Amino acid sequence: MRRINFINPFGSVSYDGIIKKTLGHYCAEGTEMVVTHLENCPPDIDFFYNKHMIEQSLYEEVMRSEETGFDAVIIGCLYDPGLRVARELVDIPVIGPLEASLxxxxxxxxxxxxxxxxxxxxxxxxxxxxxxxxxxxxxxxxxxxxxxxxxxxxxxxxxxxxxxxxxxxxxxxxxxxxxxxxxxxxxxxxxxxxxxxxxxxxxxxxxNLMALKMAEGLADLHKKGAYTLARSGYYMKPTGHFAEEFKRARRIWNQSKPDFTQN
Incomplete structure (x- = not known):
């Protein structure tokens, strides 16, 4: 059994249904694919200012995915927003559709x-x-x-x-x-x-399909101890005294993040 969170990086439910409809039947036996979207952030990622605001919410959702037991995460946009930063934050596989397709x-x-x-x-x-x-x-x-x-x-x-x-x-x-x-x-x-x-x-x-199949494969490898991110360079985690700084930054963000439900 593998649980995969396909995150639509938009502050809108508008796209969840069509992803579930068109991708769900490709799941391998034993895959539970959950399609989610971000809350309280811009509804589209077409412009780069929105993209950067979305990425901060996305990091939180990726970390919550690992904390709640998902085996892999797909960031559902071909911009691969926040992909490399997200890998710094979690040990489960994080897949970008563009990178997977290439x-x-x-x-x-x-x-x-x-x-x-x-x-x-x-x-x-x-x-x-x-x-x-x-x-x-x-x-x-x-x-x-x-x-x-x-x-x-x-x-x-x-x-x-x-x-x-x-x-x-x-x-x-x-x-x-x-x-x-x-x-x-x-x-x-x-x-x-x-x-x-x-x-x-x-x-x-x-x-979407390329990302799903890569997520399933790497999730299986991770569950069997055969997928390990290198932490000595690019994907180094904030540890030691940096860990406390990271916790503080995360706490401040979650206490002060903007409210996109307001006009």
């Missing part, structure tokens, strides 16, 4: 590209590709020009854009596969397929 893409084709949601995300993903050393096999990044708060209300149009633009973009960049560059777009496209829609001509990697 690492698994070679199993589907020799080259890939990212088809993201809106133009603001395009340079961000180019930066992430370079950071992860994937420049040789990721041929480019393009966008379908939807923001997440709009796409959830017009799923049919989003799915049709995915079918059309993924093939066009893959041909333009010379990529064999496409990573669907938004977890909600991926869920909408998966819902479209489940309802009998015709798939795109190019193979599409669903980042």
């Amino acid at each position: 690492q698994m893409a070679s199993n589907f084709g020799h080259s890939t590209m990212i088809l993201t949601d809106h133009r603001k995300a395009v340079p961000f993903h180019y930066d992430e590709i370079r950071l992860r050393g994937q420049g040789a096999t990721v041929k480019g990044v393009d966008a379908i020009d939807w923001f997440v708060k709009d796409m959830i209300n017009d799923r049919g149009a989003v799915a049709q854009d995915v079918v059309r633009l993924s093939t066009e973009a893959a041909n333009r960049f010379g990529a064999e596969t496409v990573i669907m560059g938004c977890t909600i777009i991926a869920a909408i496209y998966q819902e479209y397929l489940m309802e009998g829609g015709e798939p795109a001509e190019v193979p599409i990697l669903n980042p």
Whole structure:
């Protein structure tokens, strides 16, 4: 038995249902996948100011996930918000859909590209590709020009854009596969397929699924003592006198965090 918390890093319940609907049937036997969202933070992550505010709430949710017995956490956004910081905080696996997709893409084709949601995300993903050393096999990044708060209300149009633009973009960049560059777009496209829609001509990697399968595998390794984060460098935990400073900072944040329910 493995328990995985798929955290939608939005202060909104709007996206939980479609993730559960489109990802739940891929769970391996013995996996309990819980889909949650953040409370009392911005409802979308399309702009970077919101993203940084969301990340602080996300760290708390990741720590609570470990404290309440989850075996792994998925941060459900292709920005992979707060991914590396979260690994500093917990010992259970923390999975980012972008990182998981880039690492698994070679199993589907020799080259890939990212088809993201809106133009603001395009340079961000180019930066992430370079950071992860994937420049040789990721041929480019393009966008379908939807923001997440709009796409959830017009799923049919989003799915049709995915079918059309993924093939066009893959041909333009010379990529064999496409990573669907938004977890909600991926869920909408998966819902479209489940309802009998015709798939795109190019193979599409669903980042939600890539993250789920990586989370299941690493959760199993962790439970068997075969997954251990290196704590000597990047993921070093705040210990010793730093531990008290960390506890104080966490206490202050939880006492003073903003209230996004107010207008």
